[in-house]
Amino acid sequence: MDNFELSGNIEQAQNFLESIKNGRFLFSFVISYTETCEVPGITFAGADKNSIKFTPPADAEYLHYGYCKSIDKIPMTPDGKPTPGVLTKTALESSSISHLTINAGSKVVPQLPFIETGLPSGKNISEQDAMTDSIVSHAVDYGRIVGRNLASLTDCLIIGESIPGGTTTALSTLRGLGFDAKVSSSIPNNPVELKNQIVSSALERIDSDHPYSIVAKIGDPMIPFVAGMLSSASAVSKVMLAGGTQMTAVLAFASKIGFNEENAAIGTTTYITNDQSANFNSLVEKIADIPAISVDPGMKNSQFPGLKAFSEGFAKEGVGAGGCIISSMLKSGYDSSKFLEMTEKEYHRLSTSQ
Amino acid sequence: MDNFELSGNIEQAQNFLESIKNGRFLFSFVISYTETCEVPGITFAGADKNSIKFTPPADAEYLHYGYCKSIDKIPMTPDGKPTPGVLTKTALESSSISHLTINAGSKVVPQLPFIETGLPSGKNISEQDAMTDSIVSHAVDYGRIVGRNLASLTDCLIIGESIPGGTTTALSTLRGLGFDAKVSSSIPNNPVELKNQIVSSALERIDSDHPYSIVAKIGDPMIPFVAGMLSSASAVSKVMLAGGTQMTAVLAFASKIGFNEENAAIGTTTYITNDQSANFNSLVEKIADIPAISVDPGMKNSQFPGLKAFSEGFAKEGVGAGGCIISSMLKSGYDSSKFLEMTEKEYHRLSTSQ
Numbered sequence: 269m270d271n272f273e274l275s276g277n278i279e280q281a282q283n284f285l286e287s288i289k290n291g292r293f294l295f296s297f298v299i300s301y302t303e304t305c306e307v308p309g310i311t312f313a314g315a316d317k318n319s320i321k322f323t324p325p326a327d328a329e330y331l332h333y334g335y336c337k338s339i340d341k342i343p344m345t346p347d348g349k350p351t352p353g354v355l356t357k358t359a360l361e362s363s364s365i366s367h368l369t370i371n372a373g374s375k376v377v378p379q380l381p382f383i384e385t386g387l388p389s390g391k392n393i394s395e396q397d398a399m400t401d402s403i404v405s406h407a408v409d410y411g412r413i414v415g416r417n418l419a420s421l422t423d424c425l426i427i428g429e430s431i432p433g434g435t436t437t438a439l440s441t442l443r444g445l446g447f448d449a450k451v452s453s454s455i456p457n458n459p460v461e462l463k464n465q466i467v468s469s470a471l472e473r474i475d476s477d478h479p480y481s482i483v484a485k486i487g488d489p490m491i492p493f494v495a496g497m498l499s500s501a502s503a504v505s506k507v508m509l510a511g512g513t514q515m516t517a518v519l520a521f522a523s524k525i526g527f528n529e530e531n532a533a534i535g536t537t538t539y540i541t542n543d544q545s546a547n548f549n550s551l552v553e554k555i556a557d558i559p560a561i562s563v564d565p566g567m568k569n570s571q572f573p574g575l576k577a578f579s580e581g582f583a584k585e586g587v588g589a590g591g592c593i594i595s596s597m598l599k600s601g602y603d604s605s606k607f608l609e610m611t612e613k614e615y616h617r618l619s620t621s622q
Numbered sequence: 623m624d625n626f627e628l629s630g631n632i633e634q635a636q637n638f639l640e641s642i643k644n645g646r647f648l649f650s651f652v653i654s655y656t657e658t659c660e661v662p663g664i665t666f667a668g669a670d671k672n673s674i675k676f677t678p679p680a681d682a683e684y685l686h687y688g689y690c691k692s693i694d695k696i697p698m699t700p701d702g703k704p705t706p707g708v709l710t711k712t713a714l715e716s717s718s719i720s721h722l723t724i725n726a727g728s729k730v731v732p733q734l735p736f737i738e739t740g741l742p743s744g745k746n747i748s749e750q751d752a753m754t755d756s757i758v759s760h761a762v763d764y765g766r767i768v769g770r771n772l773a774s775l776t777d778c779l780i781i782g783e784s785i786p787g788g789t790t791t792a793l794s795t796l797r798g799l800g801f802d803a804k805v806s807s808s809i810p811n812n813p814v815e816l817k818n819q820i821v822s823s824a825l826e827r828i829d830s831d832h833p834y835s836i837v838a839k840i841g842d843p844m845i846p847f848v849a850g851m852l853s854s855a856s857a858v859s860k861v862m863l864a865g866g867t868q869m870t871a872v873l874a875f876a877s878k879i880g881f882n883e884e885n886a887a888i889g890t891t892t893y894i895t896n897d898q899s900a901n902f903n904s905l906v907e908k909i910a911d912i913p914a915i916s917v918d919p920g921m922k923n924s925q926f927p928g929l930k931a932f933s934e935g936f937a938k939e940g941v942g943a944g945g946c947i948i949s950s951m952l953k954s955g956y957d958s959s960k961f962l963e964m965t966e967k968e969y970h971r972l973s974t975s976q
Contacts, residue, residue: 319865332767366771366774366775368771370735371738377738379741379773380764380767381724381736381737381738381739381764381767381768382737383735383736383737383738384731384735384736384737385724385735386731410734410735413686413735414735416904417720417722417735418722421646421648421720421776423777480875576633616662
């Protein structure tokens with residue numbers, strides 16, 4: 269447990285970790301898309317605008333195959349910073365945690381078997397509503413079904429996501445639901461201004477205080493779907509929301525539709541919880557009485573600039589990295605330096621195989 | 623165990639039942655389609671030709687919701703004989719066995735979350751090849767992935783199917799792979815002649831002894847997909863192929879690509895194993911050294927003609943009914959008369975709610 273930083277209800281955090289450490293884990297990876305990511309400068313997920321839509325399926329393919337099929341390299345920035353999926357992949361492999369991919373609105377379907385939900389991608393909230401109220405209902409209903417199904421097969425359901433532009437829709441959803449949120453980003457010089465402009469214009473469209481209407485206007489399909497998963501899964505098993513800002517938006521919406529706080533926690537990296545541009549832990553505390561657990565992946569000591577970048581504010585979280593590292597450390601009992609060693613081995617394999 | 627009839631390797635059958643009776647079960651329901659079912663008179667699955675393609679998704683919806691969404695009643699023949707899904711639903715519900723739907727080529731997708739494989743429907747083998755060799759490879763590869771994923775989440779993976787016209791493609795696949803098979807059917811007066819005509823014409827197209835080529839020409843997408851599931855799942859958990867003739871075709875193809883016989887069994891109803899028009903047990907013995915386990919669902923004592931029909935040779939098996947009843951009896955310890963009582967309750971609910 270020394271590897272983790274606990275925030276919020278500390279005793280609940282310790283009980284949560286204690287209760288899952290000898291159990292079975294299942295990682296569910298939810299891929300989605302919001303056209304908001306097409307606003308220039310909003311995200312670096314994916315090298316350029318045309319490739320952004322391939323990032324979620326490519327992350328899913330990489331986790332499964334160890335390489336991508338939709339694109340010829342793993343998702344990487346122009347200057348070679350890899351997807352946080354490298355951390356997730358290392359964590360899952362090192363402790364044999366199985367995983368399933370769920371398509372909740374990705375523009376491109378992954379080239380592997382996946383759980384289909386029939387959800388469309390989200391529209392660009394700077395221009396129009398993200399989706400209709402009935403799509404939100406569909407997302408919540410199907411999320412509840414998938415959450416119940418998967419929770420019945422494990423002791424701890426880890427839920428991660430990949431949705432380019434998702435921090436912006438998360439920010440607007442949080443604000444729309446009444447939480448004063450600052451939001452983290454996958455870019456060191458967080459384009460806060462641009463995001464605030466988009467969010468402000470989007471917030472003007474809100475004409476109802478019904479959470480379904482709010483998320484329909486300014487959210488994305490991932491948020492109501494994962495909230496639905498949390499609401500049903502937390503009734504039967506432990507659930508770890510694995511992620512940063514996006515998962516606080518999920519938590520905010522889930523707090524409106526209801527879920528079992530006793531069985532829930534949010535797990536992320538210290539790159540998120542120590543991010544000065546955001547206010548992660550206090551935000552989680554404002555939203556719900558669940559623990560926030562964070563882990564230091566140890567990348568600051570990496571010999572590879574591409575991995576060291578994670579500790580310098582680049583892609584601090586994503587693909588459920590933090591929650592998967594926490595679960596993996598609980599299951600296999602290693603520490604951050606061992607995790608760094610394994611991650612460098614994987615990063616080296618990728619660099620030499622591509 | 624008194625509820626079951628064992629055939630093949632009896633000791634292996636007893637060990638198989640012993641090893642799973644205290645474990646966790648997961649039912650995977652594979653839905654598919656072969657245009658061969660559109661040959662007039664070949665099948666009664668679904669009331670008429672236009673509704674046949676809705677039978678697999680409707681079965682999936684019924685298992686999940688307790689009613690159908692793609693059609694307004696549960697799959698039923700014109701004279702009111704229900705889908706064997708009624709037996710499956712009763713078995714799964716009574717012992718809380720969770721299940722997942724897998725789409726392996728259904729013409730219509732179910733209105734619930736499901737595992738997507740990207741497989742197309744099979745063509746009518748009386749007119750052309752069912753699919754290409756590369757589709758067979760895709761089916762096997764994706765089947766292996768899904769089988770490995772699901773087997774890692776349970777102690778016994780039950781695999782059932784719903785593919786209208788599937789007994790005909792199963793018959794041709796068995797013959798094509800060198801097994802002298804008589805095939806059961808969902809119709810009491812089994813249209814053996816019609817099926818033999820279709821199969822004979824299809825067999826003439828075979829120009830290679832490669833199993834992939836044979837199933838591509840005269841099989842259906844479900845067969846290589848489920849065989850792939852069996853091959854990977856049997857490496858990590860017990861696997862029960864839940865079905866009649868179709869599962870013998872799966873077994874025949876799986877015996878060519880390889881699987882772990884120690885962990886496999888075929889589970890069905892005594893309506894199949896006692897069917898004089900087929901030769902189920904001896905066929906299984908010819909194909910592989912795995913036990914055949916059958917159960918009497920007890921429908922012959924039903925007060926409802928629609929249920930009694932199952933014992934009179936109508937829809938003797940399907941939707942994994944036999945294997946699910948066996949698993950459910952193992953888990954909950956009830957007998958055939960109790961099962962009949964529960965099934966009549968469910969059948970009554972359906973009759974009064976529609």
